Each structure stands twice: as C-alpha cells, then as structure tokens.
Amino acid sequence: MRDPVERSGEPIGYTLFRPQYIVYLEKERSRMNFGFLLFDDLEELDLVGPWEIISIWSRHFNGPTDCLMIAESDDPVKCYNGMIITPHKSFADAPTLDYLLVPGGMGTRKEVKNKYLIDFVASQAETCRVILSVCTGSFILHSAGLLKSKKATTHFSRLDNLRNLKDVEVVERRFVKEGKVWTSAGVSAGIDMALELIAEEAGEETAGKVQLYAEYYPAGTRYGTAHKEPQAPGYIKN
Amino acid sequence: MRDPVERSGEPIGYTLFRPQYIVYLEKERSRMNFGFLLFDDLEELDLVGPWEIISIWSRHFNGPTDCLMIAESDDPVKCYNGMIITPHKSFADAPTLDYLLVPGGMGTRKEVKNKYLIDFVASQAETCRVILSVCTGSFILHSAGLLKSKKATTHFSRLDNLRNLKDVEVVERRFVKEGKVWTSAGVSAGIDMALELIAEEAGEETAGKVQLYAEYYPAGTRYGTAHKEPQAPGYIKN
Numbered sequence: 001m002r003d004p005v006e007r008s009g010e011p012i013g014y015t016l017f018r019p020q021y022i023v024y025l026e027k028e029r030s031r032m033n034f035g036f037l038l039f040d041d042l043e044e045l046d047l048v049g050p051w052e053i054i055s056i057w058s059r060h061f062n063g064p065t066d067c068l069m070i071a072e073s074d075d076p077v078k079c080y081n082g083m084i085i086t087p088h089k090s091f092a093d094a095p096t097l098d099y100l101l102v103p104g105g106m107g108t109r110k111e112v113k114n115k116y117l118i119d120f121v122a123s124q125a126e127t128c129r130v131i132l133s134v135c136t137g138s139f140i141l142h143s144a145g146l147l148k149s150k151k152a153t154t155h156f157s158r159l160d161n162l163r164n165l166k167d168v169e170v171v172e173r174r175f176v177k178e179g180k181v182w183t184s185a186g187v188s189a190g191i192d193m194a195l196e197l198i199a200e201e202a203g204e205e206t207a208g209k210v211q212l213y214a215e216y217y218p219a220g221t222r223y224g225t226a227h228k229e230p231q232a233p234g235y236i237k238n
Numbered sequence: 239m240r241d242p243v244e245r246s247g248e249p250i251g252y253t254l255f256r257p258q259y260i261v262y263l264e265k266e267r268s269r270m271n272f273g274f275l276l277f278d279d280l281e282e283l284d285l286v287g288p289w290e291i292i293s294i295w296s297r298h299f300n301g302p303t304d305c306l307m308i309a310e311s312d313d314p315v316k317c318y319n320g321m322i323i324t325p326h327k328s329f330a331d332a333p334t335l336d337y338l339l340v341p342g343g344m345g346t347r348k349e350v351k352n353k354y355l356i357d358f359v360a361s362q363a364e365t366c367r368v369i370l371s372v373c374t375g376s377f378i379l380h381s382a383g384l385l386k387s388k389k390a391t392t393h394f395s396r397l398d399n400l401r402n403l404k405d406v407e408v409v410e411r412r413f414v415k416e417g418k419v420w421t422s423a424g425v426s427a428g429i430d431m432a433l434e435l436i437a438e439e440a441g442e443e444t445a446g447k448v449q450l451y452a453e454y455y456p457a458g459t460r461y462g463t464a465h466k467e468p469q470a471p472g473y474i475k476n
Contacts, residue, residue, distance in 0.1 A: 044293070049287075051282060051319065052286075056319075081296075083289065084323060086314055088320070174457050187454070188290075188452050189453050191426070191456070199461050203462075204462045206462070207462060208461035208465065211464065211465070212467070215423050215427050216426045216456070217465065218429070220458065222449065223433060224442040224444070224447065226449065236455045
C-alpha cells in the first residue's frame with residue numbers, strides 16, 4: 001500500500017489532501033489495524049517507541065485506522081520499570097490483526113512458556129502483513145515457531161542466548177527484515193524499525209513526515225566508552 | 239553527584255560493584271526521586287522516552303531510587319494516542335521531588351490553565367535539582383513562571399507560539415539547559431535530554447552505560463524530504 005498523496009509530489013502538509021484521493025485512502029485505512037502485545041515486565045520503550053511512531057502514522061498520515069494494545073486479559077499490565085498500562089483488548093476480544101508488534105523485556109523469559117500467549121502470536125502471524133519484535137521479543141517469535149531458519153536479532157546482551165537456540169541465524173543489525181517477520185535490536189531500536197516499516201508500506205515520504213512529526217533526529221552523541229566494550233552490538237562496532 | 243564506580247575506572251558491568259562503594263551509593267540513592275507528570279492527552283513518547291532512560295539509570299546504575307508517575311488524581315490517564323496509564327501518585331500524595339519531567343502533547347493546551355497542576359509544578363520546581371520539559375511541555379513550564387528571560391525550546395510546529403509569549407528566548411536546539419530548567423524539542427528529543435542529564439549528574443561513563451543498555455545508537459536514516467521543509471527545526475537544517 002503506497003500513499004498516493006506522497007506520489008502526487010504534494011508539499012508536506014498535515015491536513016491538505018487532494019479530494020480525489022480521500023475515498024481511496026479511507027478504503028485502505030478501514031482495512032488495517034495494528035496490535036501491540038502487552039504482558040507483565042515488558043520493557044517500556046520497546047513498546048512505546050513503535051507505538052508512538054505507528055500512532056503518528058495512523059492519526060496524521062493515513063496509517064492503520066486502529067492501534068490497539070492487547071493483553072491476555074483486561075487487567076492492567078505492570079511493565080518492568082513500573083509503568084502500569086490498561087490494555088484496549090484481551091486476546092479473546094482482539095480482531096484479526098494486519099500488524100502485530102511484540103516488545104521485549106524481562107517478562108519474555110516467562111511468556112515464552114505461556115501457551116495461551118504463544119498461540120495468540122502464532123495464529124495472528126498467519127494472517128498479519130508483518131509481525132515485528134523489539135529486543136527480547138524475538139524469543140517470543142521463536143517460541144511461536146516464526147524464526148525457523150530465518151535471520152533475526154535481539155538485545156545485545158542476549159545474542160548468545162538466541163544463538164544457542166540453533167534453528168535461527170542471529171545477526172547483529174539494528175533491525176532485520178525477513179519477509180513478513182521483522183526483529184530489532186534492543187529497546188530504542190524499535191523506533192528505527194517502525195519508521196522503516198512505514199517507508200516500506202507507505203513510502204519514504206510518508207516515513208519522513210512521521211519522522212519530522214516525532215522530531216526523530218537524534219543528537220548522535222555517544223557518551224563514555226561503553227559502546228566500545230566487547231559486548232556492544234556488532235552494528236555499532238563494525 | 240558523581241558515580242564513584244565510574245571514577246574507579248571499573249570496566250562496564252551491571253552487577254559488580256566494589257564493596258567499599260556500596261554504602262556510599264546507597265546513601266546517595268536514598269535521597270533521590272524522579273517524578274514524571276501525567277495528564278490527559280500527553281504525547282506518549284515525550285513521557286516514556288525519558289522514563290525508560292531514567293529508569294535504566296535508576297535500576298541498573300545507581301540513579302534515583304524512585305521513579306514515579308504523578309497525576310492530579312489517582313484515576314488512569316488517557317494519552318493522546320490512546321495509551322492508558324495508571325499513576326503511581328496523585329499530587330496530594332507526591333513526595334518532594336529531586337527531578338520532575340513534564341511531557342508535552344495536545345493536553346498541554348488545556349493544562350496551562352489548570353491552576354492545580356501549574357501550582358504543583360511551580361512548587362516542586364522550587365526544590366528540584368532539575369526540572370525538565372519535552373516538546374510542548376515547555377508551555378506548562380512557562381505557565382508556571384519558570385521560563386522568564388530564559389532560553390527554551392519546544393516542538394518545531396509550536397516554536398512561533400512560544401515566541402509569541404515574548405518573555406522567553408526561543409532557540410531551535412535539540413535540548414536547552416538553562417541552569418536547573420531544561421527544555422527539549424519535540425517527542426523523541428526527550429531521550430537525548432535524559433541521557434545528557436545523566437551525563438551531568440552522574441558522569442559520561444554512566445550515561446554511556448545507560449545508552450548501551452537502551453541500545454540508543456539510532457540508524458540516523460532521514461527518510462524522504464520532510465526534514466528539508468521550511469518548518470523543520472533549525473537544529474537539523476543549520
């Protein structure tokens with residue numbers, strides 16, 4: 001799905017769309033929703049980085065109509081650093097999703113064994129356009145059988161754990177696109193992956209407008225020497 | 239407050255601290271807390287970007303002991319893009335804070351006139367080591383009288399609105415440090431500001447360890463042409 005406003009070469013503008021495109025866009029929008037998986041002890045930015053980027057796409061630039069946080073039950077979820085989020089939908093009430101993002105965090109160590117959650121991910125993945133994980137969310141995708149013989153990545157501190165699962169080809173990149181299964185490195189890397197998804201689904205100009213709205217032009221400072229340590233991920237050392 | 243582990247020249251390690259420093263560190267930690275202001279229609283990443291960075295500092299690298307989300311009441315807050323967060327404390331129950339971060343978002347247009355919220359910010363600011371805003375959170379700081387004759391910034395789309403308030407010197411930077419009052423540009427810029435705060439309060443090595451943990455090494459891709467448009471913020475055009 002490409003954004004026709006973008007192809008028209010129209011200058012950037014958040015509200016001005018050529019009338020002839022509106023009907024088409026509304027039809028596209030009505031077909032799409034984006035789910036974000038919630039579970040206890042997820043890492044907050046893994047979730048909210050992509051949530052923000054995709055929500056800007058949704059609200060301002062004709063992205064998916066519905067962005068939904070989905071958990072096993074309707075109860076609030078307590079994230080690893082203490083943020084408390086109430087889900088929009090439980091697994092039982094969730095619609096068929098066009099996209100599903102799985103965050104990481106300490107909670108994944110428990111959730112990889114949660115059959116109800118893994119079954120939800122596996123069954124949604126069958127019909128999703130793209131399924132994405134951030135950080136250790138890749139262990140959940142693995143548990144759902146989605147990484148077999150695929151390239152994938154995870155938080156730098158868990159790369160060896162992922163390698164030890166044998167049936168996945170671990171790479172040290174900011175994010176990895178393997179057909180409809182995308183995985184990103186740790187925590188903040190989900191932001192980069194979300195922008196790339198928009199570029200692929202709606203075009204680079206739309207991704208650029210979302211990037212500007214979010215002012216995602218990081219300072220690029222590298223503090224101290226931690227990024228030079230042996231355990232730092234390959235994509236910053238190489 | 240400097241992190242003595244860092245000054246000791248110890249190689250990076252998340253759990254190994256020299257025993258002689260632990261007592262000292264625990265004493266420092268016990269004095270510090272970090273508040274994050276919640277209100278309806280805040281922009282999610284404005285809040286959760288810094289929340290993640292500061293929480294990593296807190297949990298893994300001897301940052302502030304308590305990271306607290308604080309709202310006018312105990313009721314859940316609905317953010318602009320629909321995320322629902324339950325606060326940890328209400329204004330009435332909040333402790334005296336060492337740091338307070340004020341996010342932006344559409345909700346600020348209403349909250350600048352909310353006397354109870356503005357009074358909370360103004361009174362906490364008196365004793366905070368540093369008070370920080372992200373995006374249009376700077377309008378709340380202004381309303382609390384904290385930006386008089388100070389340099390400050392905001393989301394690129396609201397720079398002129400901030401200029402029109404006259405008694406503040408608006409600059410187009412990623413973030414601005416004016417003594418104990420720090421303001422950042424839009425949405426994602428709070429992440430950069432939070433790392434800089436750690437560098438200033440605990441040293442560059444500690445900031446670097448937090449940066450590595452969060453894998454905040456953005457790809458740096460600039461999609462499309464939006465960043466070249468006239469309304470793009472000065473810090474990316476100049």
